[in-house]
Amino acid sequence: MSTVHVIDHPMIQHKLSIMRMKQTGSKDFRQLLTEISLLMGYEVTRDLALDDIKIETPICPMTAKQISGRKLAIVPILRAGLGMVDGLLTLVPVAKVGHIGLYRNEETHEPVEYYCKLPEDIDNRLVILTDPMLATGGSACDAITMLKKRGCNQIRLMCLVGVPEGINKVQQTHPDVDIYVAAVDDHLNENAYIVPGLGDAGDRIFGTK
Ligand code: PRP
Numbered sequence: 185m186s187t188v189h190v191i192d193h194p195m196i197q198h199k200l201s202i203m204r205m206k207q208t209g210s211k212d213f214r215q216l217l218t219e220i221s222l223l224m225g226y227e228v229t230r231d232l233a234l235d236d237i238k239i240e241t242p243i244c245p246m247t248a249k250q251i252s253g254r255k256l257a258i259v260p261i262l263r264a265g266l267g268m269v270d271g272l273l274t275l276v277p278v279a280k281v282g283h284i285g286l287y288r289n290e291e292t293h294e295p296v297e298y299y300c301k302l303p304e305d306i307d308n309r310l311v312i313l314t315d316p317m318l319a320t321g322g323s324a325c326d327a328i329t330m331l332k333k334r335g336c337n338q339i340r341l342m343c344l345v346g347v348p349e350g351i352n353k354v355q356q357t358h359p360d361v362d363i364y365v366a367a368v369d370d371h372l373n374e375n376a377y378i379v380p381g382l383g384d385a386g387d388r389i390f391g392t393k
């Protein structure tokens with residue numbers, strides 16, 4: 185079974201509280217999501233392997249560390265996952281970026297696929313799949329299935345807010361995928377929105393409602 189990492193550093197909790205407030209506008213919402221994504225990325229990449237390299241400082245030669253050959257890809261689930269890309273790219277500027285387009289049918293809440301464009305060598309990369317909201321887990325599960333169909337076998341799911349329903353679904357369906365969240369909220373309402381949550385993440389990032 186995969187591990188659920190709850191990254192509840194005080195700075196992240198503080199920033200997330202502001203994002204949850206209904207009066208927070210799109211500009212601040214986006215900025216805070218970027219900042220939290222960078223901070224979460226620090227934990228998502230914590231166990232990356234290091235190689236020894238020989239370098240010379242102005243003072244003397246030394247053996248230093250560098251991230252070993254493992255390449256990264258960031259794959260946001262459109263639309264809201266896009267809001268987590270810039271923070272991660274600040275941390276890992278050389279990462280490639282793929283895109284998976286999914287939206288939830290408003291009545292059935294089932295995900296509908298509409299786009300998939302991934303780096304050619306995605307099967308050789310560690311993939312960080314991003315989506316702020318892990319609600320029923322349907323979108324995340326389908327996105328992971330799409331990645332696996334294209335040969336990915338190293339996938340980490342990075343979300344902002346999850347609920348037990350969605351976390352359990354991903355764990356049952358994809359037990360090899362570790363999940364990183366900043367908070368685990370209480371439950372889903374009758375519209376499959378996270379309670380207390382932060383509302384519709386895509387609409388709040390892009391100001392569409
Ligand atoms: C939201 C969110 C996730 C999905 C989560 O996207 O960004 O992708 O819902 O719900 P689930 O866990 O129940 O699948 P939405 O369908 O609203 O699309 P959007 O980002 O384009 O607004």
Ligand code: URA
Nearest residue numbers: 319377378383384385
């Ligand atoms: N998608 C969102 O944007 N918010 C939720 O609470 C659930 C799904």
